[in-house]
Amino acid sequence: MRKWIQFPRQEGISSRQAHADFPEKAIYEREIGRSGFFGPATHLHHTHAPTAWSDWQGPLRPRAFDLNLLGQQGVEVECDSPWSAPVILSNAHCLYRIWHCKQAMSKLARNADGDELLFVHQGSAELFCDYGHMQINQGDYVVIPRSTMWRLEPHSPMQILMIEATNDSYQLPEKGLVGPHAIFDAGMLDTPAINEQFSAQYSEQTWQVEIKRHNQQSVVTYPFNPLDAIGWHGDLSVVRINWRDIRPLMSHRYHLPPSAHTTFVASRFVICTFVPRPIESDPGALKVPFYHNNDDYDEVLFYHEGDFFSRDNIEKGMVTFHPAGFTHGPHPKAFAAGQAHKKTFTDEVAVMLDTRDALEVSEQAGKVENSQYVNSWQVK
Structure with missing residues (x-):
């Protein structure tokens, strides 16, 4: 038998409710969680965006693949x-x-x-x-x-x-x-x-x-x-x-985690579907996906249609791949738009794959990778 080490604590300046009512001095929240949003979690509050890196070296990086280009690359x-x-x-x-x-x-x-x-x-x-x-x-x-x-x-x-x-x-x-x-x-x-x-x-x-x-x-x-x-x-x-037959779970006061949008499950991965829905309307609620370390799962998104409100320069037919092991979340423009509450509705349709085991990128996918995707979180 195993049991998570759990001892809820609060340190420094923080909100009492996850994903809402952030401290005035720290608008950036980062969730560190286990077992894909179902295990123990801590919410840290930062003065800088957790994805505001200025350089990235090494193979662990967010990746984007334009599957529309496969035929043009000889695949x-x-x-x-x-x-x-x-x-x-x-x-x-x-x-x-x-x-x-x-x-x-x-x-x-x-x-x-x-x-x-x-x-x-x-x-x-x-x-x-x-x-x-x-x-x-x-x-x-x-x-x-x-x-x-x-x-x-x-x-x-x-x-x-x-x-x-x-x-x-x-x-x-x-x-x-x-x-x-x-x-x-x-x-x-x-x-x-x-x-x-x-x-x-x-x-x-x-x-x-x-x-x-x-x-x-x-x-x-x-x-x-x-x-x-x-x-x-x-x-x-x-x-x-x-x-179109999926009726998403919604909360006007709380941004629900991706697990709330699960459609199918297998033993070692889940399939989630993001469909059009109203954006949270409560003034204190987060209105874009939260920054998070989902350190037990690799995350893959296939963009089917619509305006992908948490991403920049992503078109339908593209795939993003965020391996476990680093913080990811909305792009700067999307985060700023969420802060300003510029949109009241999302019209995106995307299929998400979250795998408990590390995924390998194929040679074919590498031929249509956008190598600059890792830099798309940089504030310009």
């Missing part, structure tokens, strides 16, 4: 198979990829390494899988259970963020005091249907299945289409939900 992003999509970040428990799918898949896909999460950044398609048929659209999350056979028939060119829970499964977060229907009701999850479109693709022609296991591919050939189910019953299935 093959358009491919028939999801297993050929370029890896951006990875560790033993997670595989983070971007896939451009422009035409109907010629083979079925099957991931024997873990559950797959698709986030549709652009485009739409018909999805056919073991459980039937469904249409997927821009902004959809699609959870595909391990070893499910599936394929896509796009209506238009697609860009899909793929996050694999390696040797693991996706589950829903425990919602605690707010109850199981908060954020989104499980009744909002859509499942495939055994409908006319599904039965129309039954075939006695040869089909192949590309199976990924240990990141190696095997191809199995059938003299018929193996997506030939006529019905099913149970509680394991592909599920879909769109970010």
